[in-house]
Amino acid sequence: SISIMNNGFRSFTDHCLAGIEANEKRLKQYVEKSVGVITAVNPHLG
Incomplete structure (x- = not known):
């Protein structure tokens, strides 16, 4: 029930x-790091 949650x-x-x-x-x-990875794979993913 809501009260238990x-x-x-x-x-x-x-x-x-x-x-x-x-x-x-x-x-x-x-x-x-995540921006660098996205930039690196973006040309391959489109």
Whole structure:
């Protein structure tokens, strides 16, 4: 039911997600690498 899902999401947020912060330096590296890969394969994919 909706209330069970709500309680599950609330518990997950409180016990698993609380306090997590993004590693901006690492995320920037991921973006830079993915742009390079897309640029390299774009001519082959069209």
